[in-house]
Amino acid sequence: MSDLAGWIAPVATMIAAIMTAANLGTRITGWGFIVFMIGSVAWSTVAIGTGQTNLLWTNGFLTIVNAIGIWRWLGREARHEDGREAATAHSAESTDVATLFGMGSIVGAPLTGRGGGRLGTIVDGMMRCDNRDLAYLVVSEGGMAGLGERLHALDPSAVHFSPAGARCDLTASDLQELAILEQGEWPAEIPKTRLDVRR
CATH class of the missing domain: 2.30.30.240 (PRC-barrel domain)
Structure with missing residues (x-):
């Protein structure tokens, strides 16, 4: 069992890291945390099988963090996104209100x-x-x-x-x-002339 978990753990962790770092949207980020959860559980299995207490404690903590990430991105943020999209769709279908954009x-x-x-x-x-x-x-x-x-x-x-x-x-x-904005130094108003880019 620990041998299989030893393969699942790093693969799941790498895939999850790509999914969350890519920032491809609320639900993909949320599913990234689910894959992270699979990885942390697999690492915990490896830790139990090999007697690595520090690895077990670390991934026990990360499992809790991943659960919070799942709740945030597939729960709270997904509901907000659904509400925003619903308001946009309803306004586009109505002739009584202006079309909304979240x-x-x-x-x-x-x-x-x-x-x-x-x-x-x-x-x-x-x-x-x-x-x-x-x-x-x-x-x-x-x-x-x-x-x-x-x-x-x-x-x-x-x-x-x-x-x-x-x-x-x-x-x-x-x-x-149009004027190029300096990295980290955006202006108080729209520039009238091209700005030098800070190197």
Whole structure:
């Protein structure tokens, strides 16, 4: 039994790490914690079979942590996501109210441009405290997995939100002409000129 657990434990742990680190959504993250749970139980089985008390205590604690992760992502966060999607769907079907777009859906939303091509990804938004309007959206483009990416501040009035996502009338070259935000030093308002990128 411990021999089988010795194979299951590392495989489950590696798969779970990929699932949670990829940040592919509420439910995939939640299932990542389920796989983590399988791994921690398997490691505990190995610990019992080999008499490694420290390994047993460590994975006993991690089993509790994984249970909390499952509750959070497949319970609480999933219910919030379902509620947000339901409100969006109901508003899109109604003629009496404006179509809604969940604030939680903004971060990570792909931004499409003129012609339907993908321009980048919305990574954040800055809100004004005085009137609760969005000051600007932060859009990432270029690079790979965050390396070499360029961040731009985009006027929210130029973006149209719908249940299908976020779109604007810019082209890829238009977006690249916007000022580049300094990493870790975002401005108080939309820059009027291109900023130097801090190396």
